[in-house]
Structure formats: C-alpha cells, structure tokens
Amino acid sequence: MTESEIDYRNKLILAPMVRISMLPMRLLALDYGADIVYCEEIIDYKILQCTRVQNDILETVDYVWNDGTIVFRTCPKEQGKVIFQIGTSDADRALRAAKMVENDVAAFDVNMGCPKEFSIKGGMGAALMTQPDKVSQILRTLVNGLSKPVTCKIRILPKVEDTVELVKLIEAAGVKAIAVHGRLREERPNHANHNDVIETVAKSVSIPIIANGGSSEMNSYDDIKKFRDDTGASSVMIARAAQWNPSIFSQNGMEPIDNVIRKYLKYAVQYDAPLPNTKYCIQQMLHEELELPSGRLLLSAPSVRDICAIWEMASYHDSVVSSHQMKRLQLGTNLSQLKSHLDPDGSTVYEMDCKYDRRLCKNSLSPKFVLHQWAVRHNYTAPKYDTVCHPSERMFRSILRFQGQKYTSTIWDKSKKFAEQASAEVCIHNLQMRASGSSQSPPELPYITEDDNHPASKRHCTAASHFNKTTTECRYDQENKQSLELHLER
Numbered sequence: 001m002t003e004s005e006i007d008y009r010n011k012l013i014l015a016p017m018v019r020i021s022m023l024p025m026r027l028l029a030l031d032y033g034a035d036i037v038y039c040e041e042i043i044d045y046k047i048l049q050c051t052r053v054q055n056d057i058l059e060t061v062d063y064v065w066n067d068g069t070i071v072f073r074t075c076p077k078e079q080g081k082v083i084f085q086i087g088t089s090d091a092d093r094a095l096r097a098a099k100m101v102e103n104d105v106a107a108f109d110v111n112m113g114c115p116k117e118f119s120i121k122g123g124m125g126a127a128l129m130t131q132p133d134k135v136s137q138i139l140r141t142l143v144n145g146l147s148k149p150v151t152c153k154i155r156i157l158p159k160v161e162d163t164v165e166l167v168k169l170i171e172a173a174g175v176k177a178i179a180v181h182g183r184l185r186e187e188r189p190n191h192a193n194h195n196d197v198i199e200t201v202a203k204s205v206s207i208p209i210i211a212n213g214g215s216s217e218m219n220s221y222d223d224i225k226k227f228r229d230d231t232g233a234s235s236v237m238i239a240r241a242a243q244w245n246p247s248i249f250s251q252n253g254m255e256p257i258d259n260v261i262r263k264y265l266k267y268a269v270q271y272d273a274p275l276p277n278t279k280y281c282i283q284q285m286l287h288e289e290l291e292l293p294s295g296r297l298l299l300s301a302p303s304v305r306d307i308c309a310i311w312e313m314a315s316y317h318d319s320v321v322s323s324h325q326m327k328r329l330q331l332g333t334n335l336s337q338l339k340s341h342l343d344p345d346g347s348t349v350y351e352m353d354c355k356y357d358r359r360l361c362k363n364s365l366s367p368k369f370v371l372h373q374w375a376v377r378h379n380y381t382a383p384k385y386d387t388v389c390h391p392s393e394r395m396f397r398s399i400l401r402f403q404g405q406k407y408t409s410t411i412w413d414k415s416k417k418f419a420e421q422a423s424a425e426v427c428i429h430n431l432q433m434r435a436s437g438s439s440q441s442p443p444e445l446p447y448i449t450e451d452d453n454h455p456a457s458k459r460h461c462t463a464a465s466h467f468n469k470t471t472t473e474c475r476y477d478q479e480n481k482q483s484l485e486l487h488l489e490r
Contacts, residue, residue: 006080006107006149008177008208008235011035012224012249015179015212015239016085016111016153019280023060023073024267026082029242031263033249036081038237039072041111043087043124044097046071052100057327058271061104066395068355068411073271074104085109085153089123089134091141098146107148107176110138113155115185126155126185132169139173153179153212153237156197163197164204171205179210179237189216189240198231208234215240221251243284257285258294262311268304269313269320278304303359325360338429347406349399350430354409356421365446367424374431374443375402383427385420398423405430 014021014029016038026037050063050071063072074082084105088094098108111119112128112135119125128135135152142150152175157163167178180201182193193213202209211233218224218241228236241248246264247255261282268278279298286295294310301307308317338352358366368383375382380403387398395412400423407430409422431442 006036006176008036008151008210011210011235013179013210013235013237014038014242014246014249015237016041016083016109017239017243019277020243020284022273022277023075023078023271024264024273024278025243025246025281026078027075027267027271028260028264029246029249030078030081032247033251034242034246036083036106037078038083038085038109039074041085041087041114042072043122044090044093047086047097047100048093050100052104057324060271063101066393066412068413070274072101075271080106083107083109083151085111087111087114087119087122087124088138089128091134091138094138095141095145098142102146102148105148108142108146108150109179110142110150110152112152113179113181113185115155129154129157129166129185132166135166136169136173139170139175143174149176151175151177151179151210153181153210155181155183155185156194156201158184160197160200163201167201167205167209171207175207177208177210177234178205179212180233182211182213182231193217195227195230198233202232202234210235210237212237212239214238215242215244218248220254221248224248243281244287245285257289258311261285262313265304265308265311265313266316269308269317272324273304275304275307278307282307305359321360328360338426338433343406347401347404349406349408350426351408351410352426352429353411354422354426354429355411355413356418356425358418358421361446367421367428367445370443370446371402371424371428383424385423387416387419400424400427402427 012034014026014034014037018040021038021040026039029037046065047063050065053062053064055062058075060073060075062070065071072084082105084098084101084107086094086097086108088097088110094110111125114125116125120127128138139150139152152170154166154170157166167180170178180198182195182198183191193216195214198209198211211228211231214227214236215238217227218238224236224238238248245254245257245260247260264281264285265278279301282298283290286292286298289295290299297310298307301310305314305317308314338350340348340350343349356367371383383400383402385398385400387396389396390412395414396416396419397408397412398416398419400407400420407423407427409419409426411422413419413422425445428443428445434442
C-alpha cells in the first residue's frame with residue numbers, strides 16, 4: 001500500500017498519557033512547538049464498539065461509544081500530526097480497529113510498554129515484550145494492512161542485549177520508528193532513566209529511536225536537547241514534563257502556569273472537554289501549587305464553567321456555549337433528523353439522536369419542566385415516562401407518552417433522569433415542527449442563546465465567581481426547582 005509521509009527524525013513529541021493526551025492538550029502542545037502528538041492509549045475492543053460521527057457543531061470527527069462517551073475526538077488543526085496509540089493483544093483485532101480510524105489520523109503506534117495492571121492482565125502493553133512472536137505478528141499485520149506508518153513504544157528489558165534483540169525484531173517488522181522508555185517494567189518515575197541503554201539501542205538499528213522517560217531531567221527547552229544528546233536518539237517524547245507545563249515545547253521559554261491554564265481552558269471549552277479530564281489536566285499543571293487558593297477552588301469546582309471562573313474566563317465559557325447551542329438548535333430541529341414509525345399499539349413513535357446536556361440549560365429549567373408547564377397551560381394530560389434499562393449494560397432509555405404519541409432518543413444514557421430529559425427534548429422538537437400554521441405557540445427549549453445575556457453566568461454561587469443574583473432571587477430559583485421535582489413525582 002502507498003504510505004503517507006511522516007518523518008520521525010528531529011521531532012519533539014507529546015507522549016500518550018491517559019486522561020491527558022486528549023484533543024485540548026494535543027492542540028496546546030502543538031501551539032507551543034510540539035511536532036507530533038499522540039492520543040492516549042485506546043484499547044482495540046473499545047474503538048470497535050464506537051461509531052464515527054461528523055460533529056458539525058464542534059467541527060470535529062468523533063468516535064462515540066454506545067453510551068455516548070467520546071472515545072476519540074480529532075479536528076483539522078492536528079491533521080497530519082496526531083498519532084493514534086492502540087492497546088492490543090491480537091493482530092487481527094488491532095487491524096480491524098485501526099482501519100476504523102485510518103483516514104482520521106497520521107499514523108499508528110502500538111503500546112508495548114505500559115506496566116499498568118490492566119494492560120498486563122489483558123496481555124497488552126509491557127506483557128508483549130516477552131512474546132516476540134506475537135510482537136512481530138501484530139506489527140507485521142498492521143504494517144501490511146494499513147496505508148499509514150506504524151510505530152511502537154516499549155520499555156527496556158533487564159538485559160541490554162535482550163532489549164537490542166527486541167528492537168531489531170521490531171525493526172524487521174517494518175515499523176518506521178520505536179519509542180523507548182528507559183525504565184524497566186517494574187520501575188517508576190522515582191527511578192533514574194537508563195539513558196545509556198537508549199543510546200545503545202539507538203546505535204543498533206537504522207530507524208529513528210524516540211527517547212522517552214527523561215521528564216525528571218527537563219526544566220527547560222534546552223534540557224530537551226541535552227536529553228536527546230545523552231541518549232543518542234533521533235527524537236524526544238515528553239510525558240510528565242509536558243503535563244506539568246506544555247510550554248516546555250516552546251523555544252521562547254516556559255510561560256507562567258496561569259497563562260498556560262487559560263490557553264488550555266480555551267481549547268477545553270471550544271471542544272467540549274469533559275469535566276473530569278479538564279480538572280485532572282489542570283491538577284497536573286498545578287501539581288506543586290494545589291494548596292494555593294486557586295488549587296483548592298479547582299478541586300471543589302462542580303463544572304467546567306466554575307473552573308473557567310477561577311481564571312476569570314466565565315464570560316468566554318458562556319459565549320462559546322451559547323454559540324454551540326445556537327448551532328445545535330439549528331441542526332437539531334432539522335426535520336430529516338426526526339424519524340417516526342408505527343408502534344404495534346397504533347401510536348406513532350418519534351425518535352432522534354438526542355443527548356441531554358444540563359450545562360446548556362438556563363435559569364435551572366429543563367426540557368421536562370418546560371414540557372410539563374406547557375401541557376398544564378393548555379389543559380393537556382401531563383406527559384408520562386416509561387424508562388427501561390439496557391438488557392446487558394446499566395444504561396437507560398426513556399419513552400415519553402404525550403397526546404397519543406411516543407417520543408424517545410435513540411441514545412442510551414448512564415442516567416435515568418437524563419434519558420427522560422432527552423425524550424422530552426425530542427417531544428419539544430416535534431411540537432415545534434408541527435406548530436407551523438398553528439395558532440398555538442409550541443414550547444421552547446430552555447437553552448442559552450446569544451440573546452440571553454448568558455444567564456448561566458449567574459447560576460453558580462461559588463467563591464470563584466462574582467454573581468448578580470440577590471438572596472431572594474437565589475431562593476426563588478430553589479423553590480422553582482423544588483416545585484419542578486414535586487410535579488415530576490406525581
């Protein structure tokens with residue numbers, strides 16, 4: 001097959017790190033000067049259960065798991081520079097997984113060095129280093145079956161000569177580079193990196209060796225060059241030093257961490273990064289300063305917006321969320337996305353892909369509350385929700401019954417309450433479409449719009465942000481919420 005070009009020599013590379021090397025961090029690393037960025041390791045089983053989705057709101061390509069979780073997200077800005085690292089113990093399964101994402105990434109890397117128990121028990125990561133036949137089979141299958149370059153990442157073995165023998169076997173499989181972490185499988189970051197072993201390995205093969213494991217030696221950009229010289233490697237892959245401060249990739253010197261965090265948050269908000277990952281990444285950046293006021297506020301922050309408020313970016317968050325929601329509403333009300341079929345009982349079932357996101361709701365409202373109030377106002381019988389659990393997973397899907405019709409989302413949700421909210425949203429979409437030419441105004445989805453003056457910015461009463469609500473207004477919101485809960489319990 002024709003292979004896409006990618007050069008692994010003289011490169012600065014962001015390492016694959018779980019919960020770190022997601023889209024916001026990869027883009028930030030590229031901004032600071034990284035040449036290549038790896039995504040976090042993704043297990044072959046997991047990507048095979050995903051669906052590829054063109055996300056027109058974020059302008060990304062998403063690989064979405066069956067519960068709606070984004071397993072891998074990429075965008076045009078990292079095209080040609082993002083490496084997909086796969087965790088596997090089976091050659092054929094690895095190829096099927098890689099083929100799924102082949103057109104959306106620059107190259108592939110096989111994780112053959114992870115010492116974590118999860119990988120070892122699954123026969124992946126460092127467990128492969130003592131199985132040379134399987135290593136060769138996996139790599140040759142990928143090299144021969146893909147149009148993109150293939151590399152792998154390993155650790156060193158107890159004997160230098162065994163490590164050299166392993167890298168020669170890997171080179172013979174046709175890979176374009178090998179990343180070598182200079183520690184043994186049982187060693188951790190507090191152990192010294194064996195730079196001399198990486199140097200010996202680099203001299204033993206003709207393909208580029210990417211040196212890894214030197215973060216404890218790196219406090220500046222100049223230290224990266226010294227690490228490369230000490231190991232004799234072609235390129236350097238950086239993990240912990242980059243998660244602490246990704247501006248280490250910059251030739252202009254390290255930036256103050258607060259500046260770095262603000263830049264990271266812009267990408268996190270723009271690309272809708274999950275709260276746990278956003279919080280975790282910033283925790284690593286503040287790793288020595290978590291006891292400062294900003295660190296304590298971060299640990300207790302209940303939302304990405306609250307995190308943004310700590311760094312005086314709440315208005316930026318609200319503006320981006322508003323823009324996303326406007327796009328979402330424009331796309332979501334497209335008639336072609338709402339499908340229907342007849343149920344055996346003769347009722348029409350309306351369904352569409354719809355996942356409830358409470359961050360987008362304003363003034364503590366929700367689709368269920370809006371629909372209920374609309375029904376009361378027009379003297380209709382209140383909507384009823386039949387929520388079922390997935391037969392093999394703890395996932396929920398709700399069917400809403402209203403005015404003789406049924407409404408549901410095609411997406412299963414981890415939360416029973418959120419599944420009900422999604423079905424209410426489908427119902428409101430349908431009512432809006434049927435309202436054309438009718439004198440009866442349909443219910444409006446309670447989402448932030450550009451004309452709302454960002455009410456979400458007044459919703460959170462935290463020590464990290466200023467808010468404009470009086471005590472009476474906050475009490476009114478709480479009473480409103482309690483009223484909603486009483487309605488929904490009846």
